[in-house]
Amino acid sequence: MSGKVKDSWRIATKAIHGFGGGDPTGSVSLPIYQTSTFAFKDSQHGADLFAGTAEGYIYSRISNPTVDAFQHEIACLEGGEAAQGLASGMAASFNAVMTVCRTGDSFVSSDTLYGGTYALFSHVLPRFGVIAHQVDGTDLNKVEDAIKKAKNCKALFFETPANPTLAVLDIEELTKLGHKYDLTIIVDNTFATPILQHPFDFGVDVIVHSTTKYINGHGDVVGGCVVGDKKFIKSLHDDILVETGASMTPLSAWLLLRGLKTLPIRMKQHCFNANRIAQFLSFHPKIEKVHYPGLESHPGHKIAQKQMSDFSGMIAFEIAGGFEEGKKLMDAIELAAVAVSLGDCDTLICHPASTTQASYTPEEREAAGIKDNMIRLSVGIEDVADLMDDLNQALRKI
Numbered sequence: 077m078s079g080k081v082k083d084s085w086r087i088a089t090k091a092i093h094g095f096g097g098g099d100p101t102g103s104v105s106l107p108i109y110q111t112s113t114f115a116f117k118d119s120q121h122g123a124d125l126f127a128g129t130a131e132g133y134i135y136s137r138i139s140n141p142t143v144d145a146f147q148h149e150i151a152c153l154e155g156g157e158a159a160q161g162l163a164s165g166m167a168a169s170f171n172a173v174m175t176v177c178r179t180g181d182s183f184v185s186s187d188t189l190y191g192g193t194y195a196l197f198s199h200v201l202p203r204f205g206v207i208a209h210q211v212d213g214t215d216l217n218k219v220e221d222a223i224k225k226a227k228n229c230k231a232l233f234f235e236t237p238a239n240p241t242l243a244v245l246d247i248e249e250l251t252k253l254g255h256k257y258d259l260t261i262i263v264d265n266t267f268a269t270p271i272l273q274h275p276f277d278f279g280v281d282v283i284v285h286s287t288t289k290y291i292n293g294h295g296d297v298v299g300g301c302v303v304g305d306k307k308f309i310k311s312l313h314d315d316i317l318v319e320t321g322a323s324m325t326p327l328s329a330w331l332l333l334r335g336l337k338t339l340p341i342r343m344k345q346h347c348f349n350a351n352r353i354a355q356f357l358s359f360h361p362k363i364e365k366v367h368y369p370g371l372e373s374h375p376g377h378k379i380a381q382k383q384m385s386d387f388s389g390m391i392a393f394e395i396a397g398g399f400e401e402g403k404k405l406m407d408a409i410e411l412a413a414v415a416v417s418l419g420d421c422d423t424l425i426c427h428p429a430s431t432t433q434a435s436y437t438p439e440e441r442e443a444a445g446i447k448d449n450m451i452r453l454s455v456g457i458e459d460v461a462d463l464m465d466d467l468n469q470a471l472r473k474i
């Protein structure tokens with residue numbers, strides 16, 4: 077799969093050709109190498125592959141040509157040296173953190189995270205003796221205090237924009253701070269995608285994605301990836317992934333490559349629609365507050381302008397009254413699916429406190445700014461006028 081990818085290509089070209097060339101058969105659409113195992117030329121070839129003295133494929137948990145192509149493409153889009161595809165975004169975060177941390181180590185993370193990541197850090201990693209110190213990532217003093225207090229601190233992990241509050245964290249400042257203490261900086265770039273935000277430009281070491289979301293875009297894959305330098309990705313692959321087994325399937329990789337081709341134009345429409353809807357909601361009397369980094373009133377607006385080329389398609393809003401009103405709204409909506417996940421062509425609406433962020437205690441949610449009357453909207457790429465008509469009719473019912 078080693079074709080000629082040019083660094084000078086613009087992002088929309090990389091999204092189509094960045095996997096590095098076609099198949100030896102000339103097939104323009106890359107085949108799905110739907111195989112678990114690969115035949116060796118002879119027994120010596122098998123031994124050489126296992127010894128690492130020959131290059132090739134052995135078994136699809138270890139590597140697969142379709143997955144390799146996806147890895148080339150996402151590394152190219154993020155501007156990283158290498159990437160690893162994984163079975164889910166959760167597997168990506170777990171493998172990334174465990175590549176850096178051993179038993180007895182700790183790391184600092186922001187406290188507003190996807191609920192699954194929050195649960196991984198607060199409940200699962202401590203069973204391996206790896207402790208996460210979770211603090212408000214918008215407050216650099218708190219982050220520095222946490223780093224200083226943490227024992228054997230190895231990494232700083234954060235999400236920006238954050239799920240579900242859309243808090244914007246300053247990638248440049250957090251990276252500088254983390255590097256002062258020799259930490260590996262890991263950023264979850266799921267909400268922004270490589271189309272809108274390039275964490276490596278600010279010195280970040282490792283990027284993780286839930287590729288389930290915008291990168292796929294069609295709501296039919298669960299996947300994840302980690303992007304970093306060759307040494308980091310080799311260590312993640314050889315020392316953890318191959319033996320823990322959360323590898324990406326060839327079919328997922330193929331669907332992700334297909335999704336990536338339209339990512340630049342999908343993101344344009346997501347951003348356009350979300351911006352219009354955020355403006356509309358911000359003037360609506362039944363909405364108390366809108367969280368969208370594109371609004372000038374958003375506390376992270378200036379930072380978002382510095383580090384993002386547009387503000388993505390995610391909006392959170394607080395509905396006047398409380399969760400009962402929120403439930404009525406979600407039940408009255410006709411176009412959007414009441415569903416978790418995000419980044420699909422279809423608009424999705426959900427209530428974070430009772431679903432995606434249910435792993436937080438009520439006190440932890442309060443501290444992270446996740447209100448009970450908060451609704452999260454993943455704005456799709458339908459016609460925005462229809463989305464607004466739909467929200468309008470649903471809001472009239474509450």
Ligand SMILES: Cc1ncc(COP(=O)(O)O)c(C=O)c1O
Binds near residue numbers: 286
């Ligand atoms: C920002 C973010 N990171 C990671 C994940 C986990 O991804 P997955 O569901 O693919 O495991 C999610 C899931 O919603 C997410 O929103």
